[in-house]
Amino acid sequence: MLTVHAAPLVLPVGAAAVAQGAVAVEGDRIVALGPYDEVVAAHPTARVRTWPGVITPGLRQWHGLWLLTRCYHPDPREADALGDQPLWGEAFERLVGEMDATRRAGSVRRGLQQMLRYGTTHLAGRFHDPAVRTAVARSGMTEVSVVGAPGILVGEPSLDPFVEGYDLPGSVHGPLTVGGRADLAVFDVPDEAALCAAGAGRCVATVLGGRLVHRRR
Structure with missing residues (x-):
């Protein structure tokens, strides 16, 4: 099933941050990344998961x-x-x-x-x-x-x-890219600086190869 993960901020690493962004995942691959409205319009039948904070590559x-x-x-x-x-x-x-x-x-x-x-x-x-x-x-x-x-x-x-003491680029496995493996993390923080300051303990969800393997309750 195609799933869109949406958050107030997507931090792909290696590319510009996307406010009100989304990452579309099918199987174990990323099939789209960009502004929420554009991603959802391109994939109208996708299941949408809306998260707080920021979406980043997995760490x-x-x-x-x-x-x-x-x-x-x-x-x-x-x-x-x-x-x-x-x-x-x-x-x-x-x-x-x-x-x-x-x-x-x-x-x-x-x-x-x-x-x-x-x-x-x-x-x-x-x-x-x-x-x-x-x-x-x-x-x-x-x-x-x-x-x-x-x-x-x-x-x-x-x-x-x-x-x-690593920054976000030094802590992730690599950038989020269309066609790349869908390894994502979601953190309940407002931006990259807050994430580096607060640490990964603010993780609310982890997506591993397209599968939601952790969700904080």
Whole structure:
């Protein structure tokens, strides 16, 4: 089904922002991008999803390897004992000896789910662990090898790609383009400056290969 995602501002990256913009998606591809009235007129039978804030390309998580292999993402049932944030460093090392393959795989799946809640669609890798590679592939996220991608973690690992101090072009997987894969993120902020200041925690929706995989309730 053809779907139009509309918002007060579309930030394609690499092209001018579009006020009252829209992105039309069919299958896993972007088929139109521009002012809402023009996109809807060209696709009158499309389902329309109207979002607050801004639509951007999906984000790239620079520290996916850290977050999936050197952090533990607690099960909600463990929240009383372990909290709800990724555990790393000494806390992670203490848990390693207690984790069987099933528990480790659950952590990886939860980590991927959390990334989707931050608008992440691409992970800087390489993931050599077969279980992690399989989980990433099943999630639908794209594993990318980026020359010069940060390999040393500074500070605490974060699910928010903006924490590293990158601007929007440095945080997205690439620009939104007609014919390109429909990997989008929606943030409840008024503009690009507010997004960089507030961070990806303001994500309200993530579209991965044309599928709505996260929607904040």
